[in-house]
Amino acid sequence: MIKNKNGWGLREMLFICAIIFFCVILASVMINRLYQSISPNLPGSENSSSNSYEQVEKNLASAARIYYNRHKEEDVSLIISEDLLSEGYLNEAKLTVKDDLCSGYVIVANNTFTPYIACANYETEGY
Numbered sequence: 001m002i003k004n005k006n007g008w009g010l011r012e013m014l015f016i017c018a019i020i021f022f023c024v025i026l027a028s029v030m031i032n033r034l035y036q037s038i039s040p041n042l043p044g045s046e047n048s049s050s051n052s053y054e055q056v057e058k059n060l061a062s063a064a065r066i067y068y069n070r071h072k073e074e075d076v077s078l079i080i081s082e083d084l085l086s087e088g089y090l091n092e093a094k095l096t097v098k099d100d101l102c103s104g105y106v107i108v109a110n111n112t113f114t115p116y117i118a119c120a121n122y123e124t125e126g127y
Contacts, residue, residue, distance in 0.1 A: 051097045053122045057104075057115040063090040064106035064113050080105045081117075097122075 051059075064079040067089050081104045084090040095102045097119065104117035104124070116124040 053097055056095055056097055056102050056117055057124065059090065059094040060104055060115040060117060061106055061113045068108055077108050078105055079108065
């Protein structure tokens, strides 16, 4: 880019603007991909449409494990979903499958967390 006595020319300015535009588009695509790969794993992410009943059971067991670790001194053996919801360990989106809100509980025995859920169209065996 040669600067003449009149300053930068139109061609140089358009070239610089094209490079900046390309960099901005590339950065936004990379940030979007990064966010989409991280967002399903974030606490409180609102992706209820992709939940399956098995995923709801896993969500319930995971939240119960955190709850249990913070309440070890209370000798907890049964953790219900309403307690997890009210204390913020779980949100309704994590208990929803296609607009079907499930409820349930987790039995804790020998550091094993067994979730049981009941929904309008599904119920864990042994609930």
